Amino acid sequence: MFSANRAFQIEERFEELIPLLGDKKVEILEGLKSCSEDEGLAMKFLYTTMPLSDMACYSFEVFLDYAKHGLYLWERDAWHIPEDIFLNYVLHHRINEEEIMPCRSFFYNQLKDRVVGKSTQESILEVNYWCSEEATYQSTDERTVAPLTVYKSAYGRCGEESTFTVSALRSVGIPARQVYAPRWSHCDDNHAWVEVWCEGEWYFLGACEPEEILNKGWFTSASSRAMLIHSRWFDFIAPTDEEEIEHKGMATLLNQLQRYALTKKLTVKVVDHKGKAVSHARVDFEVLNYAEFYPVASVWTNEVGEASLITGLGSLHLHVSKEEQSADILINTKDVDCINIDLSQSVIRDEWIELEVIAPLDASIHTQQPTYSQKFKGKNRCSEATQKRLEKVASFQNKDEVLDIARGNAEEIVYFKLAEVKKEAEVWKDKLLGVLTQKDYRDCKGEVLIEHLNYAVTYAKCYEEPIFIQYVLSPRVALEPLTAYRQFIHSYYSQEEKAKMVQNPKYIWQHIEETIETDDTREYPNLITTPVGCLQIKRGSEVSKKILFVAICRTLGIPARLHTIDGKVEYYTNGTFEAIETEALKNSICILRSREETWTYFQNWSIAKLHKGQYQSLNLSQLQWEDGELALNLEPGVYRLITSNRLPNGNIFAKVMYIGLKASESKTVQLELKEAKLSDMLEHIALPDFELKDQNKKVIKGLELSQYAKHLWIWIEESKEPTEHILNEIYEKKELFKTIERQIIFVMRDQTALEDPTLRKVLNALENISIYYDSFEENINTLARRMYVDPDKLPLIIVTDENNQGIYATSGYNVGTADMLLRIFGS
Structure with missing residues (x-):
């Protein structure tokens, strides 16, 4: 299977790994003895390219399942794949941070008859239709389940749909990987999708969202507004034809942005107070998202103090740090190619700094569209896939709530x-x-x-x-896979050791610090080594060690937890939770006050603490304001407070304050939101034409209805609260809306909607509103996505200008929309 040179490299690397195997050494070496030569090399490749947490958490047999199926595919060589592509994007078990379960053989048996005799591209499309039959999108928590769990549940969030689809593609020998926009610039969210290697090139597709062509997905326009899109590579030999961004433990992040957006190279030069270059400084390239500065990439400066990144054309917040020094600056890459940052110029002052964060404009990078016949075929196949999935879901239904959820x-x-x-x-x-x-x-x-x-x-x-x-x-404890560990822990420690731990829980943490080594270079962030795994290989990340502490405590009957706000380790004693770290006393107070605004954490405000040069956001989502005030008990230190006003066009008006808190000090801060003018909010987005029907069922081109003047489009979902709300707002201001009633177009599913009393009331008051009909399928999804609003929420409201460009949109329940619409038409 392997070339001679590759086999030598793998063997050499595996010999270096053996001292790190800990108590797993016997299991792994004995397992290799029963493997064929090719199986052994495949297993050694997996072990030398996997994070230590994988080796610690999963048995030899789990990886052997991947190795055997990979060899089976290689021997058939159906797609004529280069060695490095095959090893990393077909054989390899890991995709991102999902739990690992054997699944490739199972998926292969589901798919083999559906791809036989098909070309690579036809097979890719067929696999995605199968994925759509088996699973769809549903928001869930941050823990990434195994692809097999997605299959058994029939749903997952985008990061889970994409690992599922990548696994399905790899199972039939098609190289695939997950690509990821860590944070969008134009909205508070992120997204993951799939890239496939087809006839020597990489193409993209939406996971479980089949199309009849490649390089098409609802996110095509959104991805052109990203500041970074990356994929992961776990091999110890770097790829030769891709741009490396950074190493995150065992993974190398590869920059894929140029496939999706207009880009440029940004160079940051870091200097000290004398203007001398600072090497080995960390430069975080950050996007303001969820009201926090989130690093989409982190790059270290070279010997001449420079760090570079190929990025999009919009605002980036740069946070530079080395040891205890740090400095921040906001730039717009559209105007800047190179910037110097003085690491000594960080100033902590208790005053608001105003920022205008600009999202990139979307660009026409991928303009391919399916033909009419392809659209027709795709629509029918998607309907069939949905029906199959719904039948599958119906088979799960159970009167017991827990069993119903378990699927x-x-x-x-x-x-x-x-x-x-x-x-x-x-x-x-x-x-x-x-x-x-x-x-x-x-x-x-x-x-x-x-x-x-x-x-x-x-x-x-x-x-x-x-x-x-x-x-x-x-x-x-946190977001770790649930595993059994109590019996193992009881047998691992002697009675004397356990008695000592119960008497003094802080000894448990001391013991962990002394015996469990943290080696970030051999890990992958967000992967957690199980408590048993940590003890077996004597290694684990900081989070894994914290979870091990809690696991030992709970096993010995000591209540313990990770604090929800800052993740600190705590155990229960004398009726209260006490932090292991004695220096972490929260004896400083920051009192936040507000006038009229509604403050929602990680939506329009956040606060982060400076720790070892990096700002770490606190999780205050559970705290409640009382009478316009919120008192925060904090550790002494430096904090960064952010307020964020996301505008309809994707830009953000923000304010930032740096606060220094001494021990036992109390400070009061009045939260402020930077307001925007109407002109700051509007977009100018070219809309695709679409078809509607009039009352006589005649097909009408939508954009022909709204030429030469501003128009208000509302896709009505009658009798539902969000639609009722906007209709009532319009009715309350009917005299003002009378001035534009000929420019209002209501779109509904059929004429039965006219029986709704609220809708009837509005139409009686505004008799010149135009009415058209739509299936609420393709048009809503296409137009909402194009205007960057949620297609799953109705009503869909779009304002077009005299050039038929979308200038404003909203969807779902939003108080005050009528006032905003009147402002737009009044301008």
């Missing part, structure tokens, strides 16, 4: 509920299930829950029930 994993929940456990544990079964997340129901294992229950119940009478359930019984 294809319901048998594991049933197994747990019916399992024989300790007599005193039986009454705690439902309470354990009650502390799990909905995603846990979809992929938990009954045996794991049984182990946690049987070991935890010993301590049930030691604490008040809420403390016991949340912080002793619960198997979940």
Whole structure:
């Protein structure tokens, strides 16, 4: 399978890995003895390119399943794939940060008959139709489940849909990878999709969102407004034809932005107070998103103090740091190619700094469109896929709420509920299930829950029930995969060691710090090594070590947690939670005050603490304002407070304040939002033409209806609250809307909508509103996406100008929309 040179490199690298195997060494080396020569090399390739957490968390047999299926595909060589492409994008088990389960052989058996005899491109499209039959989008929490769980659940968020689709493509030997916009610039969100290697080139597609052609997806325009899009490469040999951004542990991030957007090279030169170049400084290229500066890339300066990035044409916030020094600046890359930053010029002052953050304009990079016949075929096939998926989902339905949520994993929940456990544990079964997340129901294992229950119940009478359930019984600490660890921990430590830990929980952390090594270069951020894995290989990330601490505490009956605001490790003693880090005393106070604005954390404000040169956002989402005031108990230090006003055109008007807090100091800050003029809010987006029907069912070109003047389009969902709200707002201001009623177009599904009393009331008051009809399928999705609003929320409201460009749009429930519309038409 491997070239001689590649085989030598793998063997050499594996020899270097052996000292890091810890207690997994015997399992791995014994497993290799039973492999054929090619299987052994494939396994060694996987081990030398995987994060240590993979090696620690999963058995040899899991990876052997990937290796054997990869060899099976290589021997058939259906697509004539180069070695490096095959190893990294077909054989490799890891895609991003998903849980690993054997799945490739299973997916292959589902797909093999559907791709036989087809070209590479035809096979790619066919696989995506199958994915659409099996799963669709649904928002979930940040933990990324395994592709097999997505299949069994019939849904996942975009990061899960894309790992599922990549796995399906790899299962039939088609090279595929996930690409990722870490944060959009034009809206508060991110997105992941799929790239496929087809006849020597990379193409893209929307995961579980089939089209009849490649290089098309709802995100095509959105991706042209990104400041960065990247993919991951886990091999220790760098690719020769792609731009490396940075190394994140075992992964190399590759810059894919040039495939999607207009770009330029930005160079940052870092100097000290004497103008001398500063090498090995970290430069974070940040996007303002969710009201926080989020690093889409981090690059270290070279010997002449320079760091470069190919990026989009819009605003970037640059945060430069080295040791305890840091400096910030906002730039617009459209106007800047190179910038010097003085690392010594960081000034902490308690005053607001105003910023205008500009999102890139969208660009026509990929203009390919399916033909009429392709559209017709695709529409029918998508309808068929949806019907198959709905039938699959219907088979999951259950009157028991937990089993209904569990979907294809319901048998594991049933197994747990019916399992024989300790007599005193039986009454705690439902309470354990009650502390799990909905995603846990979809992929938990009954045996794991049984182990946690049987070991935890010993301590049930030691604490008040809420403390016991949340912080002793619960198997979940953060976003780690749920695993059994209590029996292992009990047997791992001697009775003397366990007694010492119970007597002084801080000794547990001291023991972890002394025995568990952190090697970030061999890890991948956001992957968590399980408690058992940490103890077996004596290695783990900082987060993994924190989870290990909580796991040991809970195993020994000590309530413990990670604090929701800052992630600090805490254990329960004398009726309260105490931080392990004694220096982390929150004895400083920052009192935030507000006038009339509604403040929503990670929407229009956030606060971050400076730690080792980096600002780390606090999670204050659960805190509630009282009478326009919010008191924050904080550690002494430097904080960055941000308020963010996202405009309809994607730009942001922001304010930033840097606050220095001394020990026991109290400061009061009046939160302020930077307001925008109407002209700052509007867009100028060319809209694709679309077809509607009039009352006689005659097909009408939509844009022919709105030429030469501003027009207001509203796709009506009658009798639903969001539509009722905007209709009532219009009716309340009917005298003002009378001046533009001939420029208003209501679009509805059919004439039965006219029976709705609220709609009828508005039409009686504004008799010259035009009415047209639409299926609410393709047009809503296309136009909403084009205007960067949510296509799944109705009503869809769009204002077009005299050139038929979209200048304003909104969707769903939004208070005050009528006033905004009148402002636009009044301008």
